[in-house]
Amino acid sequence: MKLLTLNFLTCAIKTCKSSPLSFxxxxxxxxxxxxxxxxxxxFLRNILPRLEWEALRxxxxxxxxxxxxxxxxxxSSLSTSSEEDDSETxxxxxxxxxxxxxxxxxxEGKLVCGCCGHEYAVKEGVANFLLPGxxx
Amino acid sequence: xxxxEPRGEGYEAQHVHSVYExxxxxxxxxxxxxxxxxxxxxKELPDGSIGADVGCGNGKYLAVNKKVFIVGSDRSxxxxxxxxxxxxxxxxxxxxxxxxxxxxxFDFAISIAVIHHLSTPERRVEAVxxxxxxLRPPSGGNKNSGRVLIYVWALEQKDSxxxxxxxxxxxxxxxxxxxxxxxxxxxKGQKTQRDGVVNSPPEETVAPAPKEDKTFLRYYHLYxxxxxxxxxxxxxxxxxESGYEKDNWWAIASPRQQT
Numbered sequence: 001m002k003l004l005t006l007n008f009l010t011c012a013i014k015t016c017k018s019s020p021l022s023f024x025x026x027x028x029x030x031x032x033x034x035x036x037x038x039x040x041x042x043f044l045r046n047i048l049p050r051l052e053w054e055a056l057r058x059x060x061x062x063x064x065x066x067x068x069x070x071x072x073x074x075x076s077s078l079s080t081s082s083e084e085d086d087s088e089t090x091x092x093x094x095x096x097x098x099x100x101x102x103x104x105x106x107x108e109g110k111l112v113c114g115c116c117g118h119e120y121a122v123k124e125g126v127a128n129f130l131l132p133g134x135x136x
Numbered sequence: 137x138x139x140x141e142p143r144g145e146g147y148e149a150q151h152v153h154s155v156y157e158x159x160x161x162x163x164x165x166x167x168x169x170x171x172x173x174x175x176x177x178x179k180e181l182p183d184g185s186i187g188a189d190v191g192c193g194n195g196k197y198l199a200v201n202k203k204v205f206i207v208g209s210d211r212s213x214x215x216x217x218x219x220x221x222x223x224x225x226x227x228x229x230x231x232x233x234x235x236x237x238x239x240x241x242f243d244f245a246i247s248i249a250v251i252h253h254l255s256t257p258e259r260r261v262e263a264v265x266x267x268x269x270x271l272r273p274p275s276g277g278n279k280n281s282g283r284v285l286i287y288v289w290a291l292e293q294k295d296s297x298x299x300x301x302x303x304x305x306x307x308x309x310x311x312x313x314x315x316x317x318x319x320x321x322x323x324k325g326q327k328t329q330r331d332g333v334v335n336s337p338p339e340e341t342v343a344p345a346p347k348e349d350k351t352f353l354r355y356y357h358l359y360x361x362x363x364x365x366x367x368x369x370x371x372x373x374x375x376x377e378s379g380y381e382k383d384n385w386w387a388i389a390s391p392r393q394q395t
Contacts, residue, residue: 005226008186008207012236023238037223040202046184047205102224120236126216129209129230136145136234 001127002035004101006059007051011113012120012129021115024055027063030109030122039090039098045075047101065100073097143255151309151355152253153211156193159312159352160214164194173381174248175200177285177388185243187282188270190232191250195219198227204244209235232263235270242270245284249384251367252288252357255307260357264371264389274393281390283376286368291358293383300358309353316348359385 006024016022053072060068078094090098111120111127118135121128141147156163174197181187183203192198192208193215199222208219208227219227230236232250245267254260264286271282294301300308364385365375378387 001220001228002226004205005207005228008188008226008238008241009228009236010238012230012234014234017239040224042183042203043205043224046203047186050184050186124217126213126220127228128213129228129234129236130211131231131234133145136231 001106001122001125002102003059003104004047007056011115011118012131013116013118013135016113016115019115022113024059025111025120026114027059027106028110028112030063031107032063033105033107034103035105037102041079041088041090044094044098045078048072048075048078060100065104144259147255148253148355151353155312155352155354156212157214159314160212162314163312164215164218167194167196170197170200171381173386174246174285174287177246181244187242187244187246188237190235190245190247190267192219192227195222195227197246197248198222198225207237233259233266235266237270239269240272243272243282245270245282247284248287249289251286252359253355255355255357261367261370264367264373268371268373268389268391271391273391283388283390285386285388286364287384287386288359288364289356290380290383290385291360296383302360306358306360308356308358310356312352312354314350314352316350
């Protein structure tokens with residue numbers, strides 16, 4: 001499961017959703033894998049303003065990945081355009097974000113809610129949010 | 137159908153969830169052509185929109201538009217394993233009444249052929265509400281709230297091979313015949329002979345199957361005209377557009393402005 005997904009995930013238990021503690025979910029005992037995918041400049045540009053940057057910084061820290069700047073990079077910092085042939089080259093910032101959000105995936109491990117402590121398993125890259133009967 | 141069993145979560149676990157888990161691979165091989173109204177809805181989204189496909193199955197709608205980002209979810213792990221291969225999207229295993237997303241985080245959502253699998257009126261309304269809760273709510277003068285497209289199977293389909301129509305029992309069991317060893321995709325235009333119906337007229341029943349075939353029955357609630365709109369209203373949504381397409385009722389809805 002690509003890390004970008006975590007930007008749109010929280011605890012499946014309704015009463016947790018109103019608590020700020022339930023976002024982001026905390027990865028524990030995870031095994032990461034890199035699954036390479038084509039760089040898509042437009043996609044990255046569109047997704048950047050939708051990121052909960054603070055949550056992403058927390059995640060990067062918890063996963064032991066290189067730390068992110070304090071505030072979200074500006075969309076304009078994603079590419080440098082060449083005046084000669086009108087082409088755009090992704091900057092290092094863009095390449096790093098692509099690697100972090102779209103290529104860095106949780107293969108195995110747990111996602112833990114900071115509010116209720118419930119653990120959701122990730123197996124073979126699939127996160128499972130089904131709740132046991134007594135929590136529904 | 138077996139009316140002695142109480143409907144609800146346990147009933148659906150047996151008559152919907154476990155069936156899809158078992159037929160996942162074969163079911164998936166028959167689900168690859170997007171329905172036109174769903175395709176249009178997804179293609180007309182502004183680039184960079186972010187949404188949910190609740191009950192995404194094998195993820196066939198994740199393939200329609202690569203300029204948006206969709207988080208698909210389904211109760212079946214086997215279907216999610218297929219769905220998660222659709223880049224650039226994502227897919228997780230979840231129940232549609234306990235979705236793992238923050239309230240209001242999506243621009244759009246789709247719920248295609250899902251809500252008709254819930255077995256009580258209350259659970260169907262709750263399912264609509266759960267999808268509406270995912271959408272960006274209307275705020276102040278901004279009417280630009282998120283939109284959901286919902287599709288459900290229609291009771292009124294007298295021209296279909298199943299022949300149901302107004303006045304028929306709305307809660308039905310529909311068989312899926314899994315032929316042992318079958319792996320091939322059906323050819324275009326070749327109507328499925330497996331997905332027939334219990335108690336249907338003789339000419340519409342499934343052809344005599346080899347011994348080793350296995351029949352699974354899935355529960356469906358067939359929606360009658362205007363019932364979907366009613367459920368949406370009950371769930372706190374506003375219907376923006378609705379209609380009938382090929383044996384299904386559909387509607388596009390938004391969360392209602394809180395007053």
